[in-house]
């Protein structure tokens with residue numbers, strides 16, 4: 236067969252015209268496209284080898300060889316992959332077959348031809364080589380022993396020619412004669428840097444001028460049993476740019492609903508704990524071993540930003556741009572799928588390797604809590620991963636599932652208390668009522684917990700209720716001491732209301748208190764102690780809290796106060812104010828202790844004078 240000339244399909248011409256005349260600056264992407272094509276061709280050959288041993292030049296190594304030639308201003312990318320027959324050359328490099336390029340053209344039509352960015356958004360496969368080359372030669376020979384070798388040549392203008400190339404080796408060799416001004420791509424260092432950026436995990440060896448450049452293989456594509464602990468560690472260090480060891484490794488593949496390979500690592504340390512600012516997302520996105528984006532923001536929810544590793548999905552179009560990708564339905568699906576799998580991984584660890592999970596929890600629980608408040612779709616799973624001490628956990632960490640198991644029949648609520656520490660919670664006035672009734676209260680002591688618990692309404696059908704909220708109805712327990720008569724109680728409540736005036740919202744009496752005479756409850760809509768502390772830390776002035784005062788009608792101090800109010804209202808007022816301060820102090824709601832000191836002195840004076 237002699238040399239023949241053919242014209243490009245109209246769409247190809249249109250595409251090439253845009254590519255060649257584009258002012259798109261990120262021209263290096265063509266290297267990624269060609270390496271990716273070479274890798275695909277090798278992958279196809281590898282698959283073919285599995286079922287067919289009639290392959291031309293079967294002994295050629297499955298590798299990609301890249302050579303730079305500064306003198307002649309050329310770049311050559313060669314693979315010993317599947318190659319192309321004459322018909323395939325015409326079909327593949329003369330028409331537009333792949334969907335990415337079609338989408339590209341459609342976008343161009345919509346946005347007008349001068350939108351250079353569109354190239355970066357879609358990538359244009361093989362044709363992108365014409366951004367840098369004035370002429371491209373493709374020497375190729377199919378793996379089919381019956382096929383001949385050919386050379387395809389084009390300047391990317393109107394058409395191409397195909398000629399015989401009897402000595403072409405199996406595979407494809409793309410020789411790019413670089414344009415003036417594109418000399419950088421004939422320089423080994425420049426190409427090396429591009430390869431390191433995009434193609435490090437291509438699973439076939441890439442040699443640049445005879446030297447291997449990609450050292451790390453795509454271990455995420457291997458099956459778990461074929462990867463050693465050391466390999467995982469080495470790979471973690473590589474992808475995370477880390478020096479430590481991973482504290483957790485999750486490696487899985489799935490075919491449905493999406494084809495994915497994921498290898499995720501939990502680092503040893505939570506950098507954010509050291510005040511180093513917010514971490515950046517660190518799970519890279521690959522498509523068939525070729526890097527699409529090393530920091531895709533929406534691939535995982537923000538609260539999983541501590542994870543490191545790789546997700547590789549064959550369902551992704553290789554050339555998809557960051558912007559288009561981040562909003563794509565596919566990324567959303569990947570996001571949900573991987574998040575669920577990761578939470579399941581943690582759940583399994585919590586069950587089977589409890590110690591390990593608790594160590595993780597100590598350092599990383601902040602992220603899970605952030606997730607609870609921001610990812611309603613994962614809330615149930617996340618809430619089940621929370622661990623806390625409680626009034627019944629004996630100093631051990633518990634889960635809400637365990638809490639529910641321990642709860643009495645008929646308890647429809649999960650009670651919790653927030654405080655600065657376990658001691659502070661246990662010494663506060665709220666717990667006793669629950670203890671007396673054998674009801675468990677979960678303790679939460681981190682500043683973020685308020686925010687987190689506010690966003691949980693229920694878990695497994697049980698309502699979340701703060702044990703210090705004013706609207707809890709607890710079954711009365713018979714505690715020691717006789718209660719005030721109804722009439723005395725009403726009288727005392729009225730007197731307290733008028734005496735304490737603006738300081739309180741209301742006075743109630745209930746059977747909730749056991750050892751304390753009074754407790755201060757935060758009214759339903761009011762900011763509680765933790766919120767107040769946070770607002771104040773942010774420099775926001777907070778008005779004095781108005782609380783609901785709950786009195787214990789069986790307590791001797793209350794009995795005494797009821798009498799004192801009749802006989803010595805001046806002392807009774809000091810006592811009432813002091814009781815309120817005590818209650819507010821215990822609730823963490825007292826800002827001004829100045830008056831309290833003065834008042835205590837007055838009370839002491841009265842005591843010593845008696």
Ligand SMILES: Nc1ncnc2c1ncn2[C@@H]1O[C@H](COP(=O)(O)OP(=O)(O)OP(=O)(O)O)[C@@H](O)[C@H]1O
Pocket residue numbers: 268272273276314316317318319327328332333334335336359360361362406407552553554
């Ligand atoms: N090195 C190669 N070896 C064998 N065939 C190749 C090679 N490079 C390209 N081809 C063939 O040419 C076709 C077109 O390549 P191009 O890069 O334009 O798109 P693509 O690789 O199919 O697109 P995408 O990257 O979106 O999958 C490929 O599908 C493949 O069949």
